[in-house]
Amino acid sequence: QKAIESFGVPSEQLHYLPNPTQEFRQRDTGVFVDRVAVRSALNLERSPARLVLYPVRGIRRKNLSEAVLFAAANRHVQMVVTLPAESAQEIESYTQIKEFCAANQLPVTFEACHLPPQFFDWIRSADFLFSSSVAEGFGMVFLESWLHDKQLVGRLIEEITTDFEQNGLQLDGMYSQVAIPIDWIEWEQEVEQFDRLFQEVCSAYGNDVLDESAGTSLRDLTFQVGETQCIDYAKLSWRSRQQVILAVRSDGEKKAELFNLNPKFRIPVRSDRQLIEKNARIVRELYQSKKFG
Secondary structure, three states: OHHHHHOOOOHHHOOOOOOOEOOOOHHHOOOOOOHHHHHHHOOOOOOOOEEEEEEEEOOHHHOHHHHHHHHHHOOOEEEEEEEOOOOHHHHHHHHHHHHHHHHOOOOEEOOHHHOOOOHHHHHHHOOEEEEOOOOOOOOOHHHHHHHOOOOEEEEOOHHHHHHHHHOOOOOOOOEOOOEEEHHHOOHHHHHHHHHHHHHHHHHHOOOOOOOHHHOOOHHHHOEEEOOEEEEEHHHOOHHHHHHHHHHHHHOHHHHHHHHHHOHHHOOOOOOOHHHHHHHHHHHHHHOEHHHHO
């Protein structure tokens, strides 16, 4: 609401029309495949890996490469993405990520929907649910995860989640950015590419002359964490994202630095039952259809 008001829309012309959540019921999903069968589908029968489920279609705004970084950085994690991209505009980037993970033997499974277990079996068997999306319409994952009796980890979208938090939902274990030191990547090349593409987008909308004071360069998006100059991982090109993933996987010092800069990027040792129950109670009280009549 605040974001819309900041564009000049009078508050009296704004109306709160929330999208209600649905309660999770075993009777709605048929017979469950047990957890052993789900892990067997991933060849994890004897593995200590925690199953982290990203229940999403693999389109660009879902920021899949950050899920890959999460799996590469955290020990004993198997990331599972449920659905592939389908549109011609999305398939190329999705395929790049899949092929990169296969070539580097990263612990990420794609298209779980094509494996024998059903969707709700994956949810039931997951240790955590995950989101690294950078743009959402309603942000239902931030509400419905708790109704599935699962703790959500990953990235916040402050334009959406601030309202949820103001209503009591506790999401402070999630992060709003992933700080990456700019000296981990080919920084000048990254700036040049970003600024060129930004200019092209502005030109496509008829804005050929950019105001340099308005903050139009990648340099304007950097920030300090202690003494380290950083950029959010989600702002990087695919080329640089690959460099970061491989560096974190192979270099213990870089992995330690990543967690020092981003302590919330580390997966919890175990899910927090009190947190799940508290957030589920709030969602049931405030975000179900009976609340809205």
